[in-house]
Amino acid sequence: MINVNRQGEVWVFAEQHNGKLEDTPLELLGKARQLADELNAKLAAVLLGSAISKLADKLIRYGAEEVYVAEHNLLEHYQATSYAKIICDLIHKHEPQIVLYGATITGRDLAPRIASAMKAGLTADCTDLQIGDHTTANGKESYKNLMFQIRPAFGGNIIATIINYDRWPQMATVREGVFPLPEPAPNKKGDVIIEEVHLSKDNLALEILDEHKRVKKVDLKSSRIIVAGGAGVGSKKNFKLIWDLANCLGGAPAASRAAVDLGFIDSDYQIGQTGTTVRPSLYIAVGLSGAIQHKAGMTESQKIVAINNDPEAPIFDIAHYKITGDLNEVVPRMITAIKKKV
Amino acid sequence: MGYNCLVAIKQVPDTTKITGEAMNDDGTVNRSALPAIFNPEDLNALELAVDIKDRLGGKVTVVTMGLPAAADILREALYRGADEAVLITDIRCAASDTLATSYILSCAIKKLEYDIVICGRQAIDGDTAQVGPQLAEKLGVPQITYVEKLKELNETSITTQRNIGNGWQVARAKLPALLTVTSDANEPRVAAAKRMMKYKNAKAPSEIAESLKKQNPNADEESLNVLIKEKCEALSAKGGLIKQWDLDFLKADLKWCGRSGSPTKVHRIQNVVLRSKGTKEVKPDEKGINDMIHELIEEKTIA
Numbered sequence: 001m002i003n004v005n006r007q008g009e010v011w012v013f014a015e016q017h018n019g020k021l022e023d024t025p026l027e028l029l030g031k032a033r034q035l036a037d038e039l040n041a042k043l044a045a046v047l048l049g050s051a052i053s054k055l056a057d058k059l060i061r062y063g064a065e066e067v068y069v070a071e072h073n074l075l076e077h078y079q080a081t082s083y084a085k086i087i088c089d090l091i092h093k094h095e096p097q098i099v100l101y102g103a104t105i106t107g108r109d110l111a112p113r114i115a116s117a118m119k120a121g122l123t124a125d126c127t128d129l130q131i132g133d134h135t136t137a138n139g140k141e142s143y144k145n146l147m148f149q150i151r152p153a154f155g156g157n158i159i160a161t162i163i164n165y166d167r168w169p170q171m172a173t174v175r176e177g178v179f180p181l182p183e184p185a186p187n188k189k190g191d192v193i194i195e196e197v198h199l200s201k202d203n204l205a206l207e208i209l210d211e212h213k214r215v216k217k218v219d220l221k222s223s224r225i226i227v228a229g230g231a232g233v234g235s236k237k238n239f240k241l242i243w244d245l246a247n248c249l250g251g252a253p254a255a256s257r258a259a260v261d262l263g264f265i266d267s268d269y270q271i272g273q274t275g276t277t278v279r280p281s282l283y284i285a286v287g288l289s290g291a292i293q294h295k296a297g298m299t300e301s302q303k304i305v306a307i308n309n310d311p312e313a314p315i316f317d318i319a320h321y322k323i324t325g326d327l328n329e330v331v332p333r334m335i336t337a338i339k340k341k342v
Numbered sequence: 343m344g345y346n347c348l349v350a351i352k353q354v355p356d357t358t359k360i361t362g363e364a365m366n367d368d369g370t371v372n373r374s375a376l377p378a379i380f381n382p383e384d385l386n387a388l389e390l391a392v393d394i395k396d397r398l399g400g401k402v403t404v405v406t407m408g409l410p411a412a413a414d415i416l417r418e419a420l421y422r423g424a425d426e427a428v429l430i431t432d433i434r435c436a437a438s439d440t441l442a443t444s445y446i447l448s449c450a451i452k453k454l455e456y457d458i459v460i461c462g463r464q465a466i467d468g469d470t471a472q473v474g475p476q477l478a479e480k481l482g483v484p485q486i487t488y489v490e491k492l493k494e495l496n497e498t499s500i501t502t503q504r505n506i507g508n509g510w511q512v513a514r515a516k517l518p519a520l521l522t523v524t525s526d527a528n529e530p531r532v533a534a535a536k537r538m539m540k541y542k543n544a545k546a547p548s549e550i551a552e553s554l555k556k557q558n559p560n561a562d563e564e565s566l567n568v569l570i571k572e573k574c575e576a577l578s579a580k581g582g583l584i585k586q587w588d589l590d591f592l593k594a595d596l597k598w599c600g601r602s603g604s605p606t607k608v609h610r611i612q613n614v615v616l617r618s619k620g621t622k623e624v625k626p627d628e629k630g631i632n633d634m635i636h637e638l639i640e641e642k643t644i645a
Contacts, residue, residue, distance in 0.1 A: 001605075079513075080475065080485055105507045109487045112472040116444060116479035119598075121605030124470035134609050148609060154467060155357030159612045167605035205484030206513045209501065213509035225644070249644060273469075282643045303643050305634070307626075316621060321634055325626025333628055337635040338644065 001119040001167040006145075008097030008169065010036040013087070014047040014059055014067070015106055017078065021055055023181065023221070024102030028174055029063040030182030031129055032100055038131045039145055041097065044068060046090060048083055050076035053192065060190035062182055067190065068094070072197040074204060078106055081205035084113040086197060091118060096169050098147050100129075103173035111173050121164035123149035123172045127277075127296070134163050146170065156273050156292040177221050177277035178300075217268040218252050220276045225251030225284075228271055228298070231258035232287025232308065232327065239264040241331045242286060248338050251282070256294045272297035287327045290315025307331070344399025345495065347391035348456040350447055350477065351384040351404050351419060353412040354467040380415040383462030385422075385530040387523045390492060391460050392423030392531070398495065400457075401425050405450055407435055407443060410548040416584050420541040421533035428454070429546045432588040434600050440468075442603035444476035449592040451481060458500060459520040463488060474522035484515035487522040546584040547574055 010032050015022045025045065036043040045064040047055060049071065056067040070086050091099065091114075099114075101107035103125045115122035128150040135142040147170045149162040164170045220226060227249065229242035239259070246253040255265045257272055271278055273293040283301035288294065290306070290313055298304075299318055306319035307330050316322045323330055355376035391402045404419040406412050407430040416427035430450050438446065451459060459481065464471035471487070478485035491503035493512060501514040505524060545553075550573050554566060561569070577583040589599055597603060624630045638644045 080478075080487075084479070105488055105505065108471050109475060109485070112440070112470075112475035113479045113485065115441060115472070116476035119441065119605070121439070121441065122472060123606060124468075124472055132609075146609075149606075153469070154355075155469075157357065157613075160608060161610040161612075162606050163609045164605045164607065206486065206515050208511060208513055210512040211506070211509065212511075213506075216508060282638065303638070305638075319621055321624050322621050323624045323626050323630070323634075330626050330631065333626075333631045334635060337628075337632045341639060 002091060002095050002169060004166065004168050005095040005097055007041070008095050009042045009044045009066075010039065010098045011096040011100065011169075012043070012045050012064070013099065013101045013107065013110070014045040014055070015078075015102055015104060016047065016049055016052055016055060017106075019049070019052055019055070021058060022102060022104065024104055024107070024174070024176050025059070026062045027177070027179040027181055028100050028102060029059065031174070031179040032098070033063040033182065035098065035129060035131055035147065039097070042066060044096070046070075046087060046099075048075050048086055050074075053194070056190075056192045058184075060192075061184040061186065061188050063185075063188075065190050066193055068193050068195055070195045070197050072199050074199045074201070075197070077208045078110075079204060079206045079208070080109050080113045082199060082203045083110055084117060085203055086195075086199070087114050088117050090195060091169060099169045099171045101171070101173045103175045107173045111171060115171055118169070120167050120169055120171060121162075123151055123162040123164075126151045126172045126174045127178045129172065129174065134165060147172070152273065152296055156296050175277055177279070180279065217266060218254075220252055220254055220269070220271065220278050223252035223278070224280055225249045225282045226254050226271070226278055226280045226298075226301075227251055227284045227286065228254040228256065228288055229259050229264065229286045230256040230288025230294075231262055232289070233259060233264060234287070236262075236264045238328070241327070245284065245286070245331050245335055248335050249282075251280075254278075256288050256291070258291075259288075285315050285319070286331060288315055289313045290318070344401065345394055345457045346400055346455045347394055347402050348451060348454055348459045349384070349388050349391045349402060349404045349419070349424070350451075350459065350461045350473070351388065351406045351415055352381045352462075352465045353378050353406065353408050353415045354381045354465050355379075357466050378411065378414070380418050381462055381465045381467075383464060383523060383525055384415075385462075386525055386527045387460040387462045387521075388419055388422060388424065389528045389530040390489075390521070390523055391458070393528065394458070394492070394495065395423070395425075403428065403454060403456075405430065405447065405454075407431070407438075407446055407450075410546065410552075413546040413549055413584055416546070417541055417544050418533065420544055421537045422531060423534070423537070426585070427544070428585045428587060429548075430587050430592070431546075431548065434589050434596060437601040437604060438599065439604035439606045440470055440472040440476055441605060442599055444473050444480055445598045445603060446589070446592070446594055447473070447477055448480035449589075449594045450587060451477070453587075453592070457517045459483070459518070461520065461522045463522045463524045471522070474520060478520035481518075481520065484519045485522070486513050486515055486519060489521045489523045490526045492527075541582060543577070544582040544584055545577060546586045548586055549584075550574060550577070
């Protein structure tokens with residue numbers, strides 16, 4: 001743990017694999033920029049790897065004022081023990097007030113190991129971050145300018161705001177896709193700070209023997225229009241309706257977890273708390289009841305059209321257009337109308 | 343020969359069964375209105391341990407921290423193949439966040455022999471996936487998270503296939519090591535009838551004390567304690583005693599337990615109420631749909 005340091009910086013862990021930055025740290029830089037401005041603090045990115053210093057410029061273009069670079073050939077492949085050691089050393093040295101990680105598999109593997117070693121707090125899978133004040137329940141103590149770590153809990157049925165006022169840094173992992181990618185500033189200047197790295201083979205707890213990456217079949221996050229089917233679509237064969245509607249709109253097909261579990265479509269297409277979080281211009285929900293876990297992944301859509309034969313389906317609570325009816329009739333009518341450009 | 347596998351499990355409210363009745367008036371969730379279940383991915387963790395024992399020999403010990411009622415999932419684990427069960431229960435554990443929980447669990451696990459510690463990836467009440475890695479750090483052992491397959495196990499190392507989101511990775515760690523296991527790892531076996539017969543009377547001392555108190559309402563404390571001790575010893579001889587440890591027994595530093603050991607605090611809890619600003623009803627007929635598509639094209643939502 002480090003002491004409360006009001007002058008501390010705001011940090012974002014710059015997750016990269018094979019020399020390529022993930023999107024999540026860039027999304028986080030956008031949000032962290034706001035937090036840092038509100039706190040009047042500097043925003044820094046923390047970049048670890050082997051031969052990765054060239055990525056620092058990109059982090060600066062996305063909002064970092066400084067990039068701490070830890071380069072070492074033993075850091076080529078991410079693993080929790082070695083990365084946690086380096087980041088803990090950096091936290092001790094620079095005493096940031098906030099450290100953010102993407103809630104990716106890597107972030108969820110790494111951040112708790114760091115939190116445990118630092119004896120600091122960590123909030124998982126945040127969907128929003130804000131700066132605010134807190135007064136203890138007995139009214140005796142109050143703390144200003146804390147990071148509010150906002151996350152769904154209890155299967156998405158409640159939203160908890162978590163704080164950490166004494167054992168710093170304040171740390172959180174943040175869900176992928178909940179913050180929009182900021183606009184990069186092409187000519188922005190920043191400081192690249194090369195850190196000394198002390199590592200030996202003993203710091204590598206794992207041997208990575210093999211790795212297989214596959215490209216996701218669909219990029220839901222950058223789709224402007226999404227057509228999502230639920231269990232109500234009925235069958236894999238009938239799911240063709242979803243594909244047809246998506247195709248004629250130039251959009252992407254997607255699904256609820258229930259539809260994925262029923263085998264209608266691959267899990268790459270899943271939207272929701274255990275899938276992708278999206279914020280398209282138009283979201284069409286077909287035969288999809290709108291479980292809270294699903295809504296968590298799409299409620300930021302600008303326009304929502306919902307089609308369901310149950311007028312009480314919870315998806316209608318957040319829909320802009322409510323169509324109570326048989327999807328097998330409604331969807332073909334929509335396709336015809338779109339093709340005719342009525 | 344064989345491996346000592348230690349499985350950390352959790353009793354959780356079944357968050358998939360939340361309805362209006364399970365909410366308190368102030369918007370918080372009334373946990374007691376929900377059925378308490380064995381955390382689903384902890385069943386996968388247990389299955390992996392029992393599978394290792396079946397194939398390669400060894401022993402499976404399950405550990406949980408919770409209320410005395412969590413003895414239910416320890417019995418369930420015994421039915422499904424565990425050999426020994428440990429209940430960590432102490433009022434001073436209350437309000438522990440993941441950091442304090444991992445500290446308390448680490449105190450208990452350090453008292454036991456282990457080659458492999460196995461946890462479920464995450465619990466359905468918090469979905470944090472933090473206790474596994476934090477426990478690994480406290481124990482000073484390597485962690486392999488999101489394990490979906492055990493590839494190889496020998497006296498010195500364990501090799502697994504883990505999910506890395508957009509693919510998989512084969513990672514090897516020296517023993518002892520900690521794994522967190524996803525629901526893709528296996529199909530948990532059901533309780534075996536023979537084991538249910540053997541362990542249905544397995545009890546933790548707190549349960550024994552409670553039932554003896556009911557049976558002997560007039561007994562003084564001293565004679566009650568004698569009865570409890572006798573009963574525990576008898577059960578222990580049959581292998582049916584669930585060990586029960588408190589923080590004193592663990593010699594845990596209370597500074598790192600419960601509320602004081604938890605850096606994260608709750609600022610606010612809100613009910614999720616998602617509503618759109620205005621919902622327009624659209625008739626499912628041709629005119630209704632044409633009008634809606636027309637609107638979406640006019641406002642350039644559809645290009």
